[in-house]
Amino acid sequence: MSLSAAANNISDNEFQNIGPAPRPPGLGKSSSGFNQTQPLTKLASQIDIQRSMGAGSGSQSSMHLKKRTGWVSYKDDGLLSFLWQKRYMVLNDSYLALYKNDKVADDPVLQIPLTSIVSVSRNQLKQNCFEIVRSNERLSSSSNSSASTGSSGSGNTGDSGSRKSIFISPKTEQELHSWLDAIFAKCPLLSGVSSPTNFTHKVHVGFDPETGSFVGMPSNWEKLLKHSRITGEDWNNDSAAVIQVLRFYQEYNGISGNASNPSINNASQHPPLNAAKSGSSLKSSSNNIYKNLNASNSSVGPTGLLAQRHAPSPPNTKVSRVPEKATLPLLKTNTPSPQHFTPYQQQTQHPRHTQQAGSGHSPNSPYGQRNLPHANFQQQSHQQQQHGQQTSYQSTGYRPHHNNVNPYAKQPTTYASKSSEQNTRDISPQQGTAIPPRLHPQRAAPQPPSAVRTAQKNVQTSNLGSSSTQAHYERSEDQRPSPTTHRAEQQPLQPLRQAPKKPLTEQKSHAGVTKQRKPTKPSMSNAEIMAKLNTVALNLDPSPYFNMIEKAGQGASGSVYLAQRIMLPPKLTEEELDNNQERSQAGDKVAIKQMILSKQPRKELIVNEILVMKDSRHKNIVNFLEAYLKTEDDLWVVMEFMEGGSLTDIIENSPSNGSMNSPLTEPQIAYIVRETCHGLRFLHDKNIIHRDIKSDNVLLDTRARVKITDFGFCAKLTDKRSKRATMVGTPYWMAPEVVKQREYDEKVDVWSLGIMGIEMLEGEPPYLNEDPLKALYLIATNGTPKLKHPETLSLEIKRFLSVCLCVDVRYRASTEELLHHTFFNMACGPEDLTPLLSWKK
């Protein structure tokens, strides 16, 4: 029985909503229960940072350093241990001293003989923090301050009688490294210990309920999380998913950088806002993600959203600032700067998954008795509502990187080998064109049907968990998080609606990342692109052949004009002439997209788009007519004109938008989805994945013809490459397998089509008002999104959406199956779309 047939057998009682998706097959219970009371060492999440640096180089140079001074934040483990104080630190050959100011003539507040320092190690209490442990036996520090003596404090080593700790936090990562190098070089008990090579650094990753912050993460990730609306509860529910979306997000935005090397990537030195500021160079600066994020950064202080949600502990209470910590993901990276120094664990191999594939699941019975994707929907979604997403992956035993969900997908090797490599290798159908992640300017979200709903969405509540959960993950060089973006708390309604198109390299330089990931190499040189364009474009000035009437729209790559054809151009081949006369003649209206090539970040995308359009003649695909290279730099692409505009326009301008009704009726939705589905099936039959299906990319004309456009990100599946892995698309429409960076196929378009159905029902895709990062998290963890008002909808449309929005790709319908779905029986005729199209008049 086909999936759609199966779905049609579900009774109304069983099925009030479309979600959630069936559990991924073969996943057992997660072992990620977090026990707050576990000792730190046991709970330690481990980020293995493998670094190699020239042996002793840092120490060598510090050896020659007579005296090192600088401002730091300082805290001890004594009475006032909750306070970080600004101190001027001086390191000379005998002492490490802390002064109240830089007039070192005054008495120091703390002076520690270097002979008493028994250990120095990186610490996660604060950004750029390290801990100095001094031994009591040798402790002969003089102190003029109770804060400095730490007399009532206990050392954190568990040996409080004999050891004491202080914590130092220089301003930047670089300063930290330089202090560490200097201290290591001067302390006799640490001497002989040159700067380590190839060590593994274990740090703790988790969520600190006291501060409401994520801790132990690369600082850029921490910042990202702070400003997203990913909460401690989200982390507790599915920390692996949080990590996945973080990776995805940074890769997607092309700000890869070098998170494992905070000295390079230190967000405080290179705040993501650099990216934002530079984002103004983007064509449409008003809405682009960088701008958004810039605004957010300036408006949200360093404490961030999450931190604000927690009242600070009363000052007199001795509060352990050491967060509860999770058993730790393994984050293996190479970093060229010292991270530190509980020296010299060799890099260890850790399992990538909390569980292995053999955890009692047979690929043959992925669902056990539940092979209907929605059999358990109500119950599960109810649980999810009741307990946040408690049920989501703890119960399913979700394992990052595991591919059980997609039986076709190969087990990914590592993220790096997949995403970065694929990213550069992703080729267009004909060109071998590299397809980068998109970075479009973003467009304001459409007005949802009910303003109340929007307002409700804005009131984000935070139910922060009190503990951390554990996650295991592994990073390699290309997976490093980087300083990235922040969002405006005041701008929750400006989500990323369009796919980014910015090339990686450009974004990265904007991001202020001094060391970049290997840049995505364009697969075609300029000369090759021009040669290719010359084969599809006429080298003519098209001006005499068209009357330009008005501007019809603005895209990221250029403006679209309505024009009237005066005559057909000469120089058309006979075939072109035949085609053209069939499709467009003198007097016809056409759409002309004008692009300045030198301003295109990725010209190959344009070539890709033209070639796909040219080769894809179908009633549900916007027809390419001809292209002109007016000059070497001025490209005109002539297409059939779609007077009705985009489906987004239609939804936004629907007469019923703003009321409690759906912008479109179910019969209208059935009609539009069916037509889109015809276009998609045509593409899929040619093994082309569109990868950016959404209402913006579906155009209508006055005869209610529905056509797919925007083919820049199409990908061709071949026998050799029957799956893709590149991150392409627009977040809110992305299928979970894309967000989770699994290999995917043409069924990602079916998911997006389902999301487009929700747009027509509800005015917007799910999670549109969420921070993009949070939206990615929700896509990854929620599975099939829930409808806002399922009780008002027909069983047919819910069944239809359920087979589009099925997380398990095996059970997601193909376009061919969809075309037989009974939902389409309720499709209206083209005349019933007239009220929707009248907004243009």
Ligand SMILES: Nc1ncnc2c1ncn2[C@@H]1O[C@H](COP(=O)(O)OP(=O)(O)OP(=O)(O)O)[C@@H](O)[C@H]1O
């Ligand atoms: N063939 C067409 N007929 C009528 N209007 C069109 C046509 N193509 C595009 N438009 C209008 O122009 C706008 C911009 O289209 P375009 O394809 O350039 O958008 P984009 O996908 O955002 O940008 P780009 O493809 O450059 O990344 C559309 O939103 C639509 O309103």
